[in-house]
Amino acid sequence: MEKILDKKQIDGWIAALTAKSQDGWEVHAPMLEEGIWTYQPASGAVRLDHPNTNQSPKGFAFPQREIFFSFEQIKGEAPRLTQVLPKEQRHAVFGVRPCDGRGVPRMDKVFTDHVEDPYYNARRKNVAYVGLACNKPPSPNCFCLSVGGSPVSTDGLDVQLTDLGDRYFVKAITETGKALMTAGGKLFTDPSAADQKQVKQVHTDAVAHPQRKINDPDGAPAKLRASFNSPLWEEMARACIGCGICTFLCPTCHCFDINDEVQSKAPLKGQRVRTWDNCQFPDFTMHSSGHNPRENTGARLRQRVNHKFQYFHENFGMHQCTGCGRCISGCPVGIDIVAVVNKVTEHAG
Amino acid sequence: MIDIKDIRDTARDMLTKGEARAVIGYRRGSRGMLAEPAFITNLEQADELVWDPTCFHNLSLYLVEDRKFLAHLRKTANAPIAIVAKGCDARSIVVLMQEHYFKREDVYIIGVSCEGTGVVDERKLAPLLNGAHATSAAFDGDDFVFTTAEGEKRLPAREVMADRCLECRNPFPKEHNAVFGEDKTGRQLAEPFAALTRFEAQGNSARWDIWSRHFDRCIRCFACRSVCPMCYCDECVVDSISFPVTAETTAEDKANRIRWIERSAVRSENITYLMTRAMHLAGRCTDCGECERACPVNVPIRLLNNKMEREAREKFGYEPGASIGGSSLVASFLDSDPGDFIR
Amino acid sequence: MPDNIYLPQLARVSSIKEEVAGERSIKTFRVEPVDGKLFDHQCGQCAMLSIFGRGESMISIASSPLIREYKQFSIMRVGRVSSAFHELEVGDVIGLRGPYGNSFPVDDWRGKNLYFIGGGCGLAPIWPVITTAVAQRANFKNVTVFYGGRTSRDIMYRAELEKLRESVDVHLSIDRMEEGWDGYCGFVPAAVMDKDPLPDNAIAITCGPPIMIKFVIQNLNKLGFKDEQIYTTIENKMKCGIGKCGRCNVGKDYVCVKGPVYSWAVLKNLPEEY
Numbered sequence: 001m002e003k004i005l006d007k008k009q010i011d012g013w014i015a016a017l018t019a020k021s022q023d024g025w026e027v028h029a030p031m032l033e034e035g036i037w038t039y040q041p042a043s044g045a046v047r048l049d050h051p052n053t054n055q056s057p058k059g060f061a062f063p064q065r066e067i068f069f070s071f072e073q074i075k076g077e078a079p080r081l082t083q084v085l086p087k088e089q090r091h092a093v094f095g096v097r098p099c100d101g102r103g104v105p106r107m108d109k110v111f112t113d114h115v116e117d118p119y120y121n122a123r124r125k126n127v128a129y130v131g132l133a134c135n136k137p138p139s140p141n142c143f144c145l146s147v148g149g150s151p152v153s154t155d156g157l158d159v160q161l162t163d164l165g166d167r168y169f170v171k172a173i174t175e176t177g178k179a180l181m182t183a184g185g186k187l188f189t190d191p192s193a194a195d196q197k198q199v200k201q202v203h204t205d206a207v208a209h210p211q212r213k214i215n216d217p218d219g220a221p222a223k224l225r226a227s228f229n230s231p232l233w234e235e236m237a238r239a240c241i242g243c244g245i246c247t248f249l250c251p252t253c254h255c256f257d258i259n260d261e262v263q264s265k266a267p268l269k270g271q272r273v274r275t276w277d278n279c280q281f282p283d284f285t286m287h288s289s290g291h292n293p294r295e296n297t298g299a300r301l302r303q304r305v306n307h308k309f310q311y312f313h314e315n316f317g318m319h320q321c322t323g324c325g326r327c328i329s330g331c332p333v334g335i336d337i338v339a340v341v342n343k344v345t346e347h348a349g
Numbered sequence: 350m351i352d353i354k355d356i357r358d359t360a361r362d363m364l365t366k367g368e369a370r371a372v373i374g375y376r377r378g379s380r381g382m383l384a385e386p387a388f389i390t391n392l393e394q395a396d397e398l399v400w401d402p403t404c405f406h407n408l409s410l411y412l413v414e415d416r417k418f419l420a421h422l423r424k425t426a427n428a429p430i431a432i433v434a435k436g437c438d439a440r441s442i443v444v445l446m447q448e449h450y451f452k453r454e455d456v457y458i459i460g461v462s463c464e465g466t467g468v469v470d471e472r473k474l475a476p477l478l479n480g481a482h483a484t485s486a487a488f489d490g491d492d493f494v495f496t497t498a499e500g501e502k503r504l505p506a507r508e509v510m511a512d513r514c515l516e517c518r519n520p521f522p523k524e525h526n527a528v529f530g531e532d533k534t535g536r537q538l539a540e541p542f543a544a545l546t547r548f549e550a551q552g553n554s555a556r557w558d559i560w561s562r563h564f565d566r567c568i569r570c571f572a573c574r575s576v577c578p579m580c581y582c583d584e585c586v587v588d589s590i591s592f593p594v595t596a597e598t599t600a601e602d603k604a605n606r607i608r609w610i611e612r613s614a615v616r617s618e619n620i621t622y623l624m625t626r627a628m629h630l631a632g633r634c635t636d637c638g639e640c641e642r643a644c645p646v647n648v649p650i651r652l653l654n655n656k657m658e659r660e661a662r663e664k665f666g667y668e669p670g671a672s673i674g675g676s677s678l679v680a681s682f683l684d685s686d687p688g689d690f691i692r
Numbered sequence: 693m694p695d696n697i698y699l700p701q702l703a704r705v706s707s708i709k710e711e712v713a714g715e716r717s718i719k720t721f722r723v724e725p726v727d728g729k730l731f732d733h734q735c736g737q738c739a740m741l742s743i744f745g746r747g748e749s750m751i752s753i754a755s756s757p758l759i760r761e762y763k764q765f766s767i768m769r770v771g772r773v774s775s776a777f778h779e780l781e782v783g784d785v786i787g788l789r790g791p792y793g794n795s796f797p798v799d800d801w802r803g804k805n806l807y808f809i810g811g812g813c814g815l816a817p818i819w820p821v822i823t824t825a826v827a828q829r830a831n832f833k834n835v836t837v838f839y840g841g842r843t844s845r846d847i848m849y850r851a852e853l854e855k856l857r858e859s860v861d862v863h864l865s866i867d868r869m870e871e872g873w874d875g876y877c878g879f880v881p882a883a884v885m886d887k888d889p890l891p892d893n894a895i896a897i898t899c900g901p902p903i904m905i906k907f908v909i910q911n912l913n914k915l916g917f918k919d920e921q922i923y924t925t926i927e928n929k930m931k932c933g934i935g936k937c938g939r940c941n942v943g944k945d946y947v948c949v950k951g952p953v954y955s956w957a958v959l960k961n962l963p964e965e966y
Contacts, residue, residue: 034562034563034566034646034647035472035647036645036646036647038566054645054646055568055646064568064613064614065613065614065615068696068698068699069698069699071744071745073744073745073785078702078704078726078785079702079744079785079787081699081700081702081744081787083696083699110936111936113935114934114935114949115697115934115935115936116697117697117934117936118695118696118697118698119698140380140381140482141380228963238386238388239385239386239388239411241410241572241575241576242575243570243571243572243574243575243576243643244568244569244570244571244572245570245572245643245645248568248570248645249645254936254938255937255938255939256931256932256936256937256938257612257931257937258698258747258748258931258932258937259611259612259747260742260744260745260746260747261611261613262745265745268744268745270744270745272698272742272744273611273612273613274698275612275613275614276568277612277931277937277938277939278570279938279939281571281588283588283594284929284939285928285929285939285940285965286594286929287927287928287929288594288603288770288771288772288774288929289594289770290594290595290598291902293928293964293965293966294965299965303941303965307938307941310944311941311943311944312944314944315944328380329380330645332406332572332576332639332642332643333385333386333406333576334378334379334380334383334384334385334386336378336379336380338379339379599715600715600716600769600770600771600774600775601775603770603771603772603775604771604772604775604776606772
């Protein structure tokens with residue numbers, strides 16, 4: 001399904017989606033708040049003119065905090081556990097950039113491979129992603145073309161919007177996407193031959209825009225494997241301060257911690273909670289004994305880069321990194337995954 | 350104006366004579382105009398050193414790292430580390446020495462004066478470049494000069510400088526072994542604590558609303574803590590960050606370690622984290638502003654630290670990092686101290 | 693929501709035995725289901741144990757899969773959760789989920805000579821294999837157990853080891869001589885060399901402190917054992933048990949899924965991140 005939507009009609013479409021008579025979607029769109037772009041519940045005045053959001057939309061299916069269950073125990077009695085399920089609410093996320101769209105199937109692989117994650121699944125099935133093609137790279141650190149993506153990729157998206165100036169070219173990618181568009185009814189019109197020609201041109205131009213470049217992405221898995229013991233890791237991680245910016249902003253980082261949060265000691269009341277975790281924190285892999293298999297920043301940088309460009313590739317046949325460049329732009333001390341991969345692979349020969 | 354050649358020559362000289370085992374400075378990074386920390390151990394690398402308005406980092410952080418690493422290896426240093434330090438950075442080094450983190454002879458301070466300007470605030474710069482991306486930045490008197498694909502862009506430094514630099518009164522590193530650039534101590538481009546004063550002009554409930562939103566937004570990536578040279582504790586109220594668990598740490602120690610803050614990035618925990626950190630920086634923070642710059646979600650952390658700094662100044666006449674011999678704020682008592690809080 | 697992998701089953705502690713006293717004490721807990729039955733497991737697998745309000749910890753299952761009524765865990769007091777376990781009393785209720793990880797290929801070892809080499813609390817992860825081999829004694833040829841502790845007070849499963857002597861060879865050792873000790877005196881790798889085990893038609897299974905495992909493997913190689921005849925188990929910090937939380941990987945594989953049991957032929961080619 002391919003349609004044209006006048007930009008003035010986007011609020012109308014969103015209103016149609018949120019209307020109770022429809023499926024009751026909650027719509028989220030990027031808004032500029034406190035100098036950063038974040039997904040906010042959309043209530044009119046949606047203008048998809050953002051570069052990319054500060055954080056990826058991964059939180060819609062994998063929130064930073066997820067309550068697994070609550071527990072309660074009166075001394076001398078068995079504990080009572082109550083499973084806490086995510087609320088059944090459908091979310092349509094507007095303005096998702098192609099790199100973040102490509103993050104979705106990668107997260108799906110992690111959370112449904114081997115054993116299905118019930119909390120991820122419960123949320124994921126209720127999220128639809130309405131993507132926005134990148135007519136030009138929104139960040140100087142974009143490199144989607146290096147990792148098998150493209151500024152016009154539809155991977156992971158339900159609908160793809162392309163900005164044609166005063167209107168969007170709207171394409172349904174999935175059945176869910178078709179349903180979203182159908183909800184807009186007559187707001188959508190059929191594209192003319194000129195529209196078709198223009199969208200083709202915009203997409204061609206988008207792909208031609210220069211980006212940052214990983215020189216040998218196909219050779220990276222083997223070269224990284226061969227470079228595990230390279231002294232470069234420690235050298236390149238010398239400035240790393242061990243914060244969580246790179247992984248928390250990443251659309252595909254999925255590591256988490258599980259902890260009990262206690263509200264009351266007697267009677268015991270609390271919740272078991274999952275929170276995002278980060279492989280760059282020193283205590284991430286530390287054993288109770290104090291032994292730490294990844295003892296220095298070099299080993300931890302290697303884990304982050306290898307996970308993206310080697311381990312994930314070996315397990316699923318694709319790079320986990322989608323080239324959004326957030327980890328590069330966000331790093332306070334200049335650690336640059338493009339430069340790191342290039343340097344290691346060049347030295348590997 | 351500082352000639353970068355002077356800094357490079359000093360670095361080379363130190364390394365040649367074996368008077369420093371490394372020089373920590375700035376070099377051009379791989380991301381557009383931005384400089385990044387550089388760890389120079391051989392002569393060729395000295396040519397990589399740069400000095401420009403993107404030399405934000407308070408490199409004294411790495412003196413702390415070095416100390417921790419040596420302690421971990423149970424080694425002592427055979428020579429000092431040389432470090433490029435701006436006024437605020439040099440004051441941080443002084444605080445660390447006041448707190449006996451290392452001795453004066455362990456560090457060779459290559460001071461750089463910010464003279465009439467300071468470092469750029471990328472968030473102020475972006476809108477003025479109209480979507481263009483700068484590939485280099487340079488000092489030029491009262492201006493900053495940026496190179497973009499569309500050509501050179503000259504901007505008055507005051508328009509794009511970080512607030513901390515506008516409010517800075519001591520852009521000259523008083524404590525140094527060598528120093529470059531003119532001493533413009535006492536210069537004042539904005540009132541001290543101007544941003545704080547502006548913020549406090551709002552009513553209590555407005556301020557609480559604003560802070561609530563900031564606290565809610567914090568994702569607890571701990572970049573503010575990690576980038577801060579003063580946040581050197583092995584064991585933080587938040588978690589263990591360094592080498593606090595060793596073979597000697599008993600199960601008892603670990604089991605009894607109080608979890609002051611849950612990992613959930615929710616308002617109550619975020620407040621506890623950010624406020625505790627601010628309290629621990631009272632009389633220690635030299636307003637290098639790195640915490641605020643590093644924050645990926647724009648929490649104005651500097652306002653919290655500034656508040657503590659102003660209290661220390663107004664109530665106790667205390668300036669953090671003023672002199673090595675001076676005692677630290679919370680470890681000293683004067684008869685003239687206001688005593689209300691004790692009674 | 694179908695089966696919630698993160699929701700533990702409740703289990704009641706039916707007995708507690710102190711194996712080793714002191715600073716790094718070890719206690720063995722037997723747990724039985726509060727309702728229904730517990731999951732089945734295989735030799736070498738682990739389970740995620742919880743004390744509500746304290747958290748979870750991945751512990752290897754020390755009882756034989758042949759025993760279905762209860763599971764047994766031997767836990768050394770090293771951290772937050774394990775310390776809480778040491779404060780438990782009989783009748784207390786804990787959480788249990790699992791089983792996680794791969795297992796020892798015991799069925800492939802029929803008709804072979806088995807050498808078990810354990811040190812310290814490393815006896816627990818291989819104990820289900822030992823007890824299964826003893827229960828199915830006719831399936832295997834010679835079964836020999838080497839086990840050492842720092843001192844005689846660090847020997848766990850003391851009574852069980854004595855009973856084991858009825859059906860298999862047991863060689864106990866301690867690091868330094870003590871009065872009244874009639875076993876071997878010295879480190880475990882040396883104790884193995886002392887008995888000169890033959891590699892023919894044999895499998896060696898070892899678990900203990902990393903440094904012990906390293907020298908045991910070196911010595912086994914010297915004795916002519918091939919890498920694929922040597923098995924061990926490794927541990928890493930774990931949170932989920934199902935390959936998602938992202939911290940226990942060694943190379944591309946998560947120890948909680950593809951481990952913890954490895955033949956040395958496989959393990960020696962993996963990065964040493966454990």
